[in-house]
Amino acid sequence: MERLNIEEAGRTCQKVISQVKKVIVGKEPVLEKVMLAVLANSHILFEDYPGLAKTLLAKSFAMSMGCGFSRIQFTPDLLPADITGTYVFNVRSGEFELRKGAVFTNILLADEINRAPPKTQAALLEAMQEKQTTLDGKTHLLDNPFIVVATQNPIEYEGVYPLPEAQLDRFLVKLQLGYPARTEEVEIMHRRMLRGQEDVALDPVTDLRTILDLQQTVEGxxxxxxxxxxxxxxxxxxxxxxxxxxxxxxxxxxxxxxxxxxxxxxxxxxxxxxxxxxxxxxxxxxxxxxxxxxxxxxxxxxxxxxxxxxxxxxxxxxxx
Incomplete structure (x- = not known):
């Protein structure tokens, strides 16, 4: 990793935001805060209602930066092994093989994190803090960068397990997208019509190495x-x-x-x-x-x- 020229670093950040804005309508202050968390190699918590493009936002950033992306839906029956992975016996080889969990990626969307029980939440939050996970006594380093974008429903929703304050503290920022304005909502429909399909695809405007260099630039x-x-x-x-x-x-x-x-x-x-x-x-x-x-x-x-x-x-x- 090396530090970038500061003007070049700023331009790279703006390119990422411009690419994401091809998909996400409005919400520029939120997009900037997400980019800041990426530069700080830290985790993001969204508290918002369903359907406000949190998944799309996280995926758009990952695509624009050339990063790996995975998503895991938190439910009451989700197990810690679903997050961190587990060893599975291979009958053919006669050996145990690692089946990697969702944390083995660059950007992980942890959707509705407060719908899972505390033990499962703790498995993710431990990986967030340590940037590694231990399975059967073996330590596995996670990818660099490893950034969790977690979403949680407002506390008044039924069937949620509120995150303890000590665990909330692990997130660098807490953000809200909120509902779009009327003009933004019309633009969302307009873009969907022009796209002609449900799926969204964005070309990367930078790569993983440059993101790591950007993070190193922050240190200077x-x-x-x-x-x-x-x-x-x-x-x-x-x-x-x-x-x-x-x-x-x-x-x-x-x-x-x-x-x-x-x-x-x-x-x-x-x-x-x-x-x-x-x-x-x-x-x-x-x-x-x-x-x-x-x-x-x-x-x-x-x-x-x-x-x-x-x-x-x-x-x-x-x-x-």
Whole structure:
């Protein structure tokens, strides 16, 4: 792996987004956040209703980047072995052979992750954290990059197993696509008519090696001490807000740090500015906060509290 020229890195990111937008209508801010998570080689959680193109989005990114893609539907009877794999006895050879599970890919769509029981969820989340899986005492490294795009139904849905806070913390970002606007919905139908078929095919505009180089480029992005202090102030503030029961951990600070550096690369800069931080705070922290019961009753959301924090924390001046 090697670091790319920063302008070249930014152009590559824009090419990927442009290719994905041939299929996904609108939702540019969400597409950018997904690309930032890819640059940070980290995992993404979508909480949304069915039918909002989450599967199509994940598959479109994989095709555009020349990455491997697989999808697994989480159900109450899904077993950990379905995710990680298992050894199966081959009668002809008289030996046990590895039957790889869904995690042996680059981008894995874990659909409706909160419909599976906790033990099955834990099997995936362990692979996410360790980037490897252990089967019958043998350790198998996962592909690089390995990025999970997990979807979960809103908590009011029946038959769901909410992800524990410690497991939610493993996702770099939590995103929502939301319903399209009327003009976007018309455009979706228009594109479907022009396509003439249900399946979508996109040519890759980059390759796996370049994606790895992009991720390495992120590691070379400079973050000023004042910007690091700004990130720390934001996260520290979540621990003293009256509406929040449990604030973000240092992992939240690192999430903002990683996303801010990735956003700098996305926009062709080799340094982070405060605007990078502001743009990623909500996506990085919203799932890491536990709101107090009275906040839920009043309808106060984590996003609203984070907006209030951003308004009150002084923004540093950074020399460019």
């Amino acid at each position: 992005i400079h973050v000023d001490d004042d910007v690091m202090g700004y990130i720390a102030d934001i996260v520290q503030a979540t621990r003293s807000q009256r509406q929040i029961d449990v604030g973000a951990s240092p992992r939240g600070s690192l999430a903002i740090f990683k996303l801010s550096r990735a956003r700098a690369v996305f926009h062709g800069r080799d340094y982070v500015i405060p605007d990078d931080v502001k743009e990623v705070v909500a996506s990085a922290l919203v799932h890491r906060l536990i709101m107090k019961a009275e906040s839920w009753v009043k309808g106060t959301s984590a996003s609203q509290v984070l907006e209030e924090i951003l308004r009150t924390i002084p923004v540093p001046r950074v020399k460019t």
